[in-house]
Amino acid sequence: MRGRSAPFADPSLTALQARHVWLPDAGASTLLGVTEAAYTSSMRSERIFLPSLPSIEHILIDATGRQQVVLRANQASIQLTIEGADLTAGHIAITFLVPGLDAIAGARHQLDLLDRVLSANRAPSSVVPRWTTRTRNLRDALITLDGRRAGASHREIAILIYGAEAVAADWGVGLRQRMQRHYSRGAALAAGGYRDFLR
Numbered sequence: 001m002r003g004r005s006a007p008f009a010d011p012s013l014t015a016l017q018a019r020h021v022w023l024p025d026a027g028a029s030t031l032l033g034v035t036e037a038a039y040t041s042s043m044r045s046e047r048i049f050l051p052s053l054p055s056i057e058h059i060l061i062d063a064t065g066r067q068q069v070v071l072r073a074n075q076a077s078i079q080l081t082i083e084g085a086d087l088t089a090g091h092i093a094i095t096f097l098v099p100g101l102d103a104i105a106g107a108r109h110q111l112d113l114l115d116r117v118l119s120a121n122r123a124p125s126s127v128v129p130r131w132t133t134r135t136r137n138l139r140d141a142l143i144t145l146d147g148r149r150a151g152a153s154h155r156e157i158a159i160l161i162y163g164a165e166a167v168a169a170d171w172g173v174g175l176r177q178r179m180q181r182h183y184s185r186g187a188a189l190a191a192g193g194y195r196d197f198l199r
Helices: 041-046 101-118 133-149 154-162 164-191 194-198
Strands: 030-035 056-061 067-073 076-083 094-096
Touching: 030 101, 067 101, 076 101, 133 154, 133 164, 154 164
Parallel strands: 030 076
Antiparallel strands: 030 094, 056 067, 067 076
């Protein structure tokens, strides 16, 4: 998205949904850089076509003419405020600025974040936790309740949850009673307003 207006976010959305663009003066949230229209031969290998990056989300031009670039990937995002040549016109080289010695630590953090965003896709840093016995029982209880209300039998629901082989082997041993417990637990959750809470 590109336009001649100040950066904005839809106020009807949450911060996470809006994928907002910060105002240019929010220096703590942005990395500052400059581009030039012409480069020496030694800089040719450093030139990139910024809109081709897979992590690019926005390139906006603010009211002062600075280009606000938002990159998002690998569970991280960063905003670049770039002055100089048009980023969308062709290959450019970007020089990042550190405004004073006191800003070195912050710039290091921002450059590390930029490196993370530009790196090849990585597995999420926080792995989805495994099911515990309690959460699995709650899940199976709600599946059983929904299945029964849809007209499925306990055995049909058990096949969905555990697989046909497990049902064939264990149905008469104890799986039938487990399904009845799942249904009772699901009905108790629904009677307690749990389903309304989930909505």
